[in-house]
Amino acid sequence: MVRFLIKGVLRDRSRSLLSFLIIGGCVTLTVFLRGFFVGFLDDMLRQSAVLLTGHVKVTTRAYAEEADLLPNDLAILEVDSLLTVLSAEYPDLFWSPRITFAGLLDIPDENGETRTQSPMMGIAVDLLSEDTRQPELWDLAPKITRGRLPREPDEVLLGEEFASRLEVEPGETATFIGATMHGGFTTYNFRVAGMVSLGVSGIGDYFILADLEGARQALDMEGTASEIFGFYKDMYYDDPAAVALTAGFNRIHKRADDAYSPFMQALRDQNQMGQIVDIAQIEMWVIILIFMTVVTIVLWNLGLMSGLRRYGEFGMRLAMGETQGHVFRTTLGESAVIGLGASVVGTAVGLLLTYLVQEVGIDYSSMMEGYDFPMTLVMRAKVTPDCWFIGFIPGVFATMLGTILAGRGIYKRQLSQLFKELELEA
Amino acid sequence: MDDNHIVEIRELVKRYPVGGGHFTALRDVTTDVVVGEFTGLVGPSGSGKTTLLNIIGGLDAPSEGSVTVLDMPLGGKNHKELAHLRREGIGFIFQTFNLLPVYTVFENVEFPLLLMGMNGEDRRSAVNQALEWVDLMDKVKSRPAQLSGGECQRVAIARAIVKKPKLIIADEPTANLDAENSHNVMGLMVNLNRELSTSFMFATHDEKVMGYLTRIIHLIDGRIDEDEQVSKPKYREGK
Ligand SMILES: Nc1ncnc2c1ncn2[C@@H]1O[C@H](COP(=O)(O)OP(=O)(O)OP(=O)(O)O)[C@@H](O)[C@H]1O
Ligand SMILES: [Mg+2]
Numbered sequence: 001m002v003r004f005l006i007k008g009v010l011r012d013r014s015r016s017l018l019s020f021l022i023i024g025g026c027v028t029l030t031v032f033l034r035g036f037f038v039g040f041l042d043d044m045l046r047q048s049a050v051l052l053t054g055h056v057k058v059t060t061r062a063y064a065e066e067a068d069l070l071p072n073d074l075a076i077l078e079v080d081s082l083l084t085v086l087s088a089e090y091p092d093l094f095w096s097p098r099i100t101f102a103g104l105l106d107i108p109d110e111n112g113e114t115r116t117q118s119p120m121m122g123i124a125v126d127l128l129s130e131d132t133r134q135p136e137l138w139d140l141a142p143k144i145t146r147g148r149l150p151r152e153p154d155e156v157l158l159g160e161e162f163a164s165r166l167e168v169e170p171g172e173t174a175t176f177i178g179a180t181m182h183g184g185f186t187t188y189n190f191r192v193a194g195m196v197s198l199g200v201s202g203i204g205d206y207f208i209l210a211d212l213e214g215a216r217q218a219l220d221m222e223g224t225a226s227e228i229f230g231f232y233k234d235m236y237y238d239d240p241a242a243v244a245l246t247a248g249f250n251r252i253h254k255r256a257d258d259a260y261s262p263f264m265q266a267l268r269d270q271n272q273m274g275q276i277v278d279i280a281q282i283e284m285w286v287i288i289l290i291f292m293t294v295v296t297i298v299l300w301n302l303g304l305m306s307g308l309r310r311y312g313e314f315g316m317r318l319a320m321g322e323t324q325g326h327v328f329r330t331t332l333g334e335s336a337v338i339g340l341g342a343s344v345v346g347t348a349v350g351l352l353l354t355y356l357v358q359e360v361g362i363d364y365s366s367m368m369e370g371y372d373f374p375m376t377l378v379m380r381a382k383v384t385p386d387c388w389f390i391g392f393i394p395g396v397f398a399t400m401l402g403t404i405l406a407g408r409g410i411y412k413r414q415l416s417q418l419f420k421e422l423e424l425e426a
Numbered sequence: 427m428d429d430n431h432i433v434e435i436r437e438l439v440k441r442y443p444v445g446g447g448h449f450t451a452l453r454d455v456t457t458d459v460v461v462g463e464f465t466g467l468v469g470p471s472g473s474g475k476t477t478l479l480n481i482i483g484g485l486d487a488p489s490e491g492s493v494t495v496l497d498m499p500l501g502g503k504n505h506k507e508l509a510h511l512r513r514e515g516i517g518f519i520f521q522t523f524n525l526l527p528v529y530t531v532f533e534n535v536e537f538p539l540l541l542m543g544m545n546g547e548d549r550r551s552a553v554n555q556a557l558e559w560v561d562l563m564d565k566v567k568s569r570p571a572q573l574s575g576g577e578c579q580r581v582a583i584a585r586a587i588v589k590k591p592k593l594i595i596a597d598e599p600t601a602n603l604d605a606e607n608s609h610n611v612m613g614l615m616v617n618l619n620r621e622l623s624t625s626f627m628f629a630t631h632d633e634k635v636m637g638y639l640t641r642i643i644h645l646i647d648g649r650i651d652e653d654e655q656v657s658k659p660k661y662r663e664g665k
Contacts, residue, residue: 004533004536004540007533008528008529011528011529012527312524313526316520316524316526318509319485319512320513320537321512321538321541321542322513323505324505325505325506
């Protein structure tokens, strides 16, 4: 009997194949949409994490309070010992000290006189150690527009816009003029290794990216750092985990009586990122829910229609002596098989698509020309664990719901009524 | 119930709710059908023929009175018990054939046996025998869409008789067939009636069908107007 029914499912293209394609398509869309949203959010958070916030960030308590002023006099002093503690306590994360500094950048001519000069903002991260992940995180190599990556501590990268404004070329000297962490006046000669375009508009105008050791020399900050950024090793920001981790750290290390005691903040605690995360999460679920509702209604209708279309067949089967329960169950079984099969295929296609967009990305910079948009211009999706099952909700659940609603007709209608419909069908 | 009776109907009334009140489709119907009878319900449109056949087939419930089919009183029976009665004891033939389009001729005829849970080997021989009866052995693998109307109705007959039911109910079986096919199909049913003593109950307007009946029950306005035994049916040779 089951074989007989499966034969029917396989042969009745208009019933099975069409349903299969529609269900599969809806499932694919659902999966992709979910992956796409997560990827979008993830991209946004990753950008923020790499540039500004880390997944978590450690500073001194005093530095955190005045972070806007880049108060390097409040920097973390014993960075190496703190790093040892952090690495031991939180093996899921890796830690990267950085110095954020500001001052003037002076481009001298051949006589050493000022050719051009401009205020600047510098970020110094570990670009040169063997095991550093910073160049990878910043994705520097493809973003170099001229010159090359720094190879020595005193080599820096300039934002492309900044360099153009200063009319400076790779290989030239750029002199930093500013204050040491102890408040003394200092100048330091950096060499321009190259120019970088980070793909984040607005940030390139005053920006230099230096090596941590170079900045330490320039600012007299040996062994110290403004901040220590922590990143989850898989670079996926897990908000609840980061918040819990932060609370745990602060309970142990932060001390009210010591302004220099270390203090940890999660990504969400900084720059209103928390709000952005929350809103994005809610928006994402609202959109996915709306979409899933629409898909569910479509599939429900499909189930309903293919059920109604078969009343003639049902009538005949009942006349042959099949019980209503059996007709109902087998019809439900058929739709479960189709829904499940289509969900599996649809999920596979959806995952594949998501994966492709995750790996390759959709470059939409051309669409965004003329907009000042502080965001990457390549859209990426992300395959998350829930992508594996989210499509089954509309795919199986809605299809079967449709069938159940349609199938109620088998019970509710008088048998003889089914026959009237059967006669009309001819 | 008389051993000889395949259907017993006593004071049957069928009312359909219509609007606020109801419409009486059958009233005070009392009759018996004897094993081996080739009975037709004849009467104008709306006289209750289909209603009566549906009630006998357990597809519709009486409003009053009692109906006993194949020793089973239908009153108070649930859907499952009625389905069992149809599955084991009654074959249906419809005006519109109602074959399953995605299945082959063989599979369409096989279907009732699958419902009965018969094993594969018995099924195959029963289906082949039924298809031989209706002379469709060369179409076993065809789909209904590839058959003529007459052939479709012969498949439907094979499907009805494959389980060798005691009673076959046929509502206007020739209404969609031309004269030649009608005679052909009726001839087949007469043969089955003779060889297997299968009882047949028809509803019909068709003069050709009437020419084969051994008994004609005339219905008018839901009432039996006349119950006529036909000793020499026009088209039926022999007895
Ligand atoms: N479900 C129903 N609800 C209300 N009235 C019904 C219903 N089914 C049948 N009737 C009425 O019962 C009467 C008998 O119907 P039935 O179908 O038995 O007629 P019939 O003799 O088979 O006619 P025909 O020769 O046209 O097939 C008709 O007047 C019909 O309108
Ligand atoms: Mg009728």
